[in-house]
Amino acid sequence: MGESDPRVSDLGFARVDLDRAARTGDPEVVYGAGKTPEQIVAILGELHTAHPDxxxxxxxxSQEAAEAALTALPGVAHDPLARALTLGPLPDPAGAVLVVAAGTSDGPVAAEAALTARVHGAGAEIVTDVGVAGLHRLLAVRERLEAADALVVVAGMEGALPSVVAGLVGVPMIAVPTSVGYGASFGGLAALLAMLNSCAPGVTVVNIDNGYGAGVAAARIARRSR
Structure with a gap:
């Protein structure tokens, strides 16, 4: 595809994929880490122009990039906990995603997953602070787990929560290890390995702190279920 290809917008520093929604059902998303505020504003604005609906x-x-976008792009919304920006109306939700977070410290990753699921066309809610250290808190929300079309289960430390949830309900589930934990958690590696080695069937695992990837997968499952 060359510079004149209508499926690509060449901004000089980035080639924006305008055809992704037609291919996959979802527009390209801007990964903000490592990009300047000006680059984020330009790419987000270009995507909004291509997908105004x-x-x-x-x-x-970053906070600096969020402030630049709030100034330059009318209608942009900033979710500081999720560390994310959205521009344009959320789709009508199809299907229900429930994001389950072990602790409050997992909140940023859980918020990223929930917002991503909403942007990708599913309804999404968050249940937090239901880690295995207080199992009664998880059991108290079992009906909500069963009612969801897809679950995103977020946990750091020893990463045990997805195994427990998968032993309670048969809902499609994406497990997200987080980098929350003390030294021997190795920045989330311990949780990642625990989730990959789960003895409960049906546990699908994404990379450490990848709330975005989990949110996309869960939204697609939820959309298809409806």
């Missing part, structure tokens, strides 16, 4: 998303956005 639905929200476009930028993840891992």
């Amino acid at each position: 639905r929200a476009v998303l930028a993840t891992r956005v």
